[in-house]
Amino acid sequence: METFKTIVQTGSFFLFILLAFFMFVAFSNIFKLNKKINRLKKRYDNILKGKGELNLEEVLVAHSEDIDKIKAEMGNIISVQEVIKSDVSRSIQKVGFHKYDAFPELRNRLSYTLVLLDSYNNGVMITSIYGRESSVSFSKEIEKGKAKANISDDEKIALDKALNTY
Numbered sequence: 001m002e003t004f005k006t007i008v009q010t011g012s013f014f015l016f017i018l019l020a021f022f023m024f025v026a027f028s029n030i031f032k033l034n035k036k037i038n039r040l041k042k043r044y045d046n047i048l049k050g051k052g053e054l055n056l057e058e059v060l061v062a063h064s065e066d067i068d069k070i071k072a073e074m075g076n077i078i079s080v081q082e083v084i085k086s087d088v089s090r091s092i093q094k095v096g097f098h099k100y101d102a103f104p105e106l107r108n109r110l111s112y113t114l115v116l117l118d119s120y121n122n123g124v125m126i127t128s129i130y131g132r133e134s135s136v137s138f139s140k141e142i143e144k145g146k147a148k149a150n151i152s153d154d155e156k157i158a159l160d161k162a163l164n165t166y
Helices: 002-048 056-089 153-163
Strands: 094-100 111-117 123-130 135-143
């Protein structure tokens, strides 16, 4: 026991320095851990912001329910989008218009052909022939880019303009 006393008395200064170093390391670690805890608490508070007295598990369950609702709504949106895409593909998307003189003695280009097509190149051709004595209008059906009746060169120009529009 005497030897222990002598060792403690002679090495007390070194022991004090060693204990002070360990205390410094311990306090610095406590300070670092306290900063991390505060940062995590701020993140946790941000997650729970506006949620009242919920805990993290309840927030995650609520978020997963919200995600399921959004997925269901996305499914509805996609089906509506397909209906809209189908409707749009059958709407007028291509237009061809050509004015011309139907008779050689007329020079005012008052005759015209209007072609209206959908994305499948189906539609109608409307022609108006102007003459001094009378004016005549008629239509022809267009299916897959082809007229069901014979067409004139001027009507062909209007049809080509419609087929070449994007």
